Amino acid sequence: MPNTKPIVIAVAKGYLWKEGLALLNKCGITFESDLSDSRKLSTTDTTGMVTLLQVRSTDVPAYVENGGADLGMVGKDVLLEQSPNVVEILDLKYAGCRLVLAGTTPIDPKSLPHNTRVATKYWECTKTYFKAFGLKVIPIKLYGAIELAPTMGIADIICDLTATGTTLRDNHLVELGTVFESTARLIANTVSSRSHYDTIKSLSDQIQTHL
Amino acid sequence: MKTLTPFGVQDYLPEEAKARNELLQTIQTIFDNEGFQPISTPAFEYYDKLKTAMGPALCDQCVRFFDPEGRLLVLRPDHTTPIARMVASRLSQSNLPLKWSYSDPIFRKSASQGDTEIFQSGVEIIGDSSPESDAEIISTCIQALQSVGLKNIGIDIGHTAFIDPLTDKQKSALARKDWVEFGSIPERGGKELVTNIPELDALASQLEKDGLSDFVSFNKGLIKDVDYYTGIFFDCYVEGYGQCIGSGGRYDQLISNFGLDAPAVGFALQVNRIEEALRHA
Numbered sequence: 005m006p007n008t009k010p011i012v013i014a015v016a017k018g019y020l021w022k023e024g025l026a027l028l029n030k031c032g033i034t035f036e037s038d039l040s041d042s043r044k045l046s047t048t049d050t051t052g053m054v055t056l057l058q059v060r061s062t063d064v065p066a067y068v069e070n071g072g073a074d075l076g077m078v079g080k081d082v083l084l085e086q087s088p089n090v091v092e093i094l095d096l097k098y099a100g101c102r103l104v105l106a107g108t109t110p111i112d113p114k115s116l117p118h119n120t121r122v123a124t125k126y127w128e129c130t131k132t133y134f135k136a137f138g139l140k141v142i143p144i145k146l147y148g149a150i151e152l153a154p155t156m157g158i159a160d161i162i163c164d165l166t167a168t169g170t171t172l173r174d175n176h177l178v179e180l181g182t183v184f185e186s187t188a189r190l191i192a193n194t195v196s197s198r199s200h201y202d203t204i205k206s207l208s209d210q211i212q213t214h215l
Numbered sequence: 216m217k218t219l220t221p222f223g224v225q226d227y228l229p230e231e232a233k234a235r236n237e238l239l240q241t242i243q244t245i246f247d248n249e250g251f252q253p254i255s256t257p258a259f260e261y262y263d264k265l266k267t268a269m270g271p272a273l274c275d276q277c278v279r280f281f282d283p284e285g286r287l288l289v290l291r292p293d294h295t296t297p298i299a300r301m302v303a304s305r306l307s308q309s310n311l312p313l314k315w316s317y318s319d320p321i322f323r324k325s326a327s328q329g330d331t332e333i334f335q336s337g338v339e340i341i342g343d344s345s346p347e348s349d350a351e352i353i354s355t356c357i358q359a360l361q362s363v364g365l366k367n368i369g370i371d372i373g374h375t376a377f378i379d380p381l382t383d384k385q386k387s388a389l390a391r392k393d394w395v396e397f398g399s400i401p402e403r404g405g406k407e408l409v410t411n412i413p414e415l416d417a418l419a420s421q422l423e424k425d426g427l428s429d430f431v432s433f434n435k436g437l438i439k440d441v442d443y444y445t446g447i448f449f450d451c452y453v454e455g456y457g458q459c460i461g462s463g464g465r466y467d468q469l470i471s472n473f474g475l476d477a478p479a480v481g482f483a484l485q486v487n488r489i490e491e492a493l494r495h496a
Binding site: 070201 | 367369371391392394396400403432434452453454455456457458459
């Protein structure tokens with residue numbers, strides 16, 4: 005099946021957007037606009053072969069799974085939390101971080117009591133982590149400033165992403181354990197992984213030479 | 216107050232029912248022309264009679280309930296297993312080969328946004344183990360998809376011979392579609408991939424003869440969530456619609472679970488998804 009329509013890539017905005025764009029540039033795919041100074045949310049490359057969508061990182065899997073985008077660039081953390089039905093093509097190596105447990109005092113997570121309150125954006129991963137050693141925890145679902153929760157007394161510990169540990173230290177929290185390590189991934193829609201197989205394979209091979 | 220339906224089922228108002236019936240009739244005409252006879256299996260059966268043949272993956276997804284005597288029943292979980300049961304319990308070797316078609320719903324526990332009642336039309340060739348029967352199934356599938364007006368359809372064909380040499384870790388990575396953990400992008404292509412597997416080579420030649428090569432690709436990374444396939448298995452898709460619209464494969468050991476030794480191959484089209492794909496087109 006020959007393809008003439010551009011291949012659509014949903015890219016998480018923010019840090020992943022800049023890195024993703026830089027990577028595509030290295031592969032010779034350049035865009036007139038990087039969308040930084042406009043309110044537009046999509047841009048097509050100069051040859052008309054690739055369209056980028058700028059979406060929230062947590063929305064990348066939805067665009068890819070439902071065929072709104074053929075490909076996506078998103079953190080492994082988002083994939084682990086959402087378990088979307090997509091194909092994971094390539095480890096892009098950048099945006100390295102860890103999902104960690106942190107609290108005000110050092111303690112082995114396995115020694116925490118039942119009904120420990122855990123503040124997190126990553127509820128599915130937190131649940132899976134504690135389920136593995138049979139500990140029932142109470143979720144405190146937050147969307148930001150997670151590090152405040154123990155200090156303000158609404159949670160006993162937190163489960164959050166950290167790259168350098170600086171934010172944790174600044175908020176007087178110590179790491180208790182690592183849930184997983186994450187880097188950015190190239191993902192594909194299941195059908196696109198077939199209908200655009202050759203394009204995706206050569207793009208992936210090209211990207212790999214620049215990692 | 217409106218009376219609600221359970222999650223996973225849907226109503227068909229006259230216009231929708233009319234469109235649905237026309238679609239089914241179009242598909243049925245292809246099946247009829249290809250010499251498949253319509254049959255129908257019961258909407259529910261004894262769970263313990265089907266469970267070994269279904270295998271753990273399908274058992275996990277099926278819908279079970281008790282009859283008034285407390286016996287465990289299962290709503291038709293797929294077509295292939297009840298048809299295998301029906302062939303073995305009603306017929307004998309002297310009746311083979313058979314070419315059957317069906318058009319009925321199956322029932323699966325719904326995933327987060329999936330259907331519980333899934334309407335499927337499909338065919339089975341029972342009692343023929345030749346690559347020509349594999350090709351006939353794939354050709355019938357392509358014709359059925361074309362007949363309803365779908366453009367840019369494709370079929371990816373996998374085979375147990377691709378999967379069997381892999382480690383459990385690799386199989387699990389492919390099942391999760393995690394090519395990072397698998398270690399590479401699985402190979403996918405034409406005839407050149409299957410020259411060392413005689414039955415696939417024969418299938419590829421037959422499809423070439425039938426002028427169908429452009430529709431099919433061999434995919435070494437394809438893996439299915441049912442356990443009974445013994446040879447080829449395949450998925451159909453249409454470009455621009457994000458989900459598979461049908462699947463099938465060869466199951467040479469399944470019917471022997473019910474006491475009759477008969478090879479078989481077939482496919483089922485997901486009618487709900489074909490309707491959706493047509494709306495998206």
